[in-house]
Amino acid sequence: MMDPLLPLCGKRLLTRSKYAPIYTPKCHRLKGHEGKCKEFPFLRELEKSHFRVAQKIKRDSIMTTGAAWKSDDAGPNRILRCVMLEDDLTLKRFGLNMAMLKPGIVAKLRDKAASYDDCVRVAIALTVKAYNMKSAPLASQKLATYFEATGFTLEPNSTFCEICRLPLDFRLFRNARRGKAEIETCHKDPRLHTPENVGFAHRECNIAQGPKTLDEFYSWIRGILQRAGRL
């Protein structure tokens, strides 16, 4: 697989984020582009047609998933994955006292750490996977060219739930229970945030997989069926 970032502009962008000293957003338009630099040009069309889906892809790509509950030792709800690569001392300077959090929370946050570039690679991969779902909107020719240049291929109806292997329908993004979409971003290995390892899954499948790797999950449910006499 080629590096999707190779053909991209890569110019540093200004940010008002309080993490600016340790976090540098970049332009991901094609090299030699005209006009203004943009961080997520591949999401612009989705932002117009399906704003919440675009926001979800952006959020799941560059932020850690949030704590499911709120308390002093639960840690931040969502935080930049690349910030989680920094050491405790640096984080403390940004007001994040890792020593105050429970060890389990710290481990979870550190597991979700990923470089900014990996986060952007994941964002492009997820965007293509969304367009490749059944009933997805059509990408413009310009966008199709962008994906080709970054090493991805638009191929309608080719996106499956990474866990249960059933086709995913774009319209499931709309269904939400308790504010949570029926489609979730998932990781074959929950500790790896790379394009090869990330995809979409049904919410119920993702919940069932839990913190296991997909391989561990398959072995686990195989054992269940075996002991239940259902194999």
Added chain:
Amino acid sequence: MMDPLLPLCGKRLLTRSKYAPIYTPKCHRLKGHEGKCKEFPFLRELEKSHFRVAQKIKRDSIMTTGAAWKSDDAGPNRILRCVMLEDDLTLKRFGLNMAMLKPGIVAKLRDKAASYDDCVRVAIALTVKAYNMKSAPLASQKLATYFEATGFTLEPNSTFCEICRLPLDFRLFRNARRGKAEIETCHKDPRLHTPENVGFAHRECNIAQGPKTLDEFYSWIRGILQRAGRL
């Protein structure tokens, strides 16, 4: 299976519950007992040795499981299962406006409705299952006699996770993450609250089963393994 309540006193107890007009706790000591009536005599020993386990059995038996989040339309956190048998008009008189809740919440609450007697039958069954776990405390001879009289048998190391069929260790009750025990009460059919249908399961197994019946769950994971080429 005999009715566990048959050999029991059954005398009505006074309650300060605001639901008193529609909820009558009873005495479940053996018929002809001496001394004071008691609602949960079979839990007294556990209350002394493992208070939280006893409380958990009582709570899971007679209350609905709580809403996982808090908002006006999320419904009550925990409520008596037998109160959920009453019609909307009656509930409104008790300050519970079902018409204000989302249809999904109402369905969930109604699914968990059960008669008071069924709740007590479940409580006895769960107590026996807890004593039958590996590393469980020993029940007194008096308590063993009580269980026999109600149709249950103490049989050490005979309690398995209802879902994955691995033996359950009593000490797992102590392990808690985010205040939630590693052992949960589970339902083979989530809509049936009867002794035959209720048991204990690992938290991760219970989460994976979700709102499915155990049969549906086994079929579902079988399909997953099939499509993933792991069968």
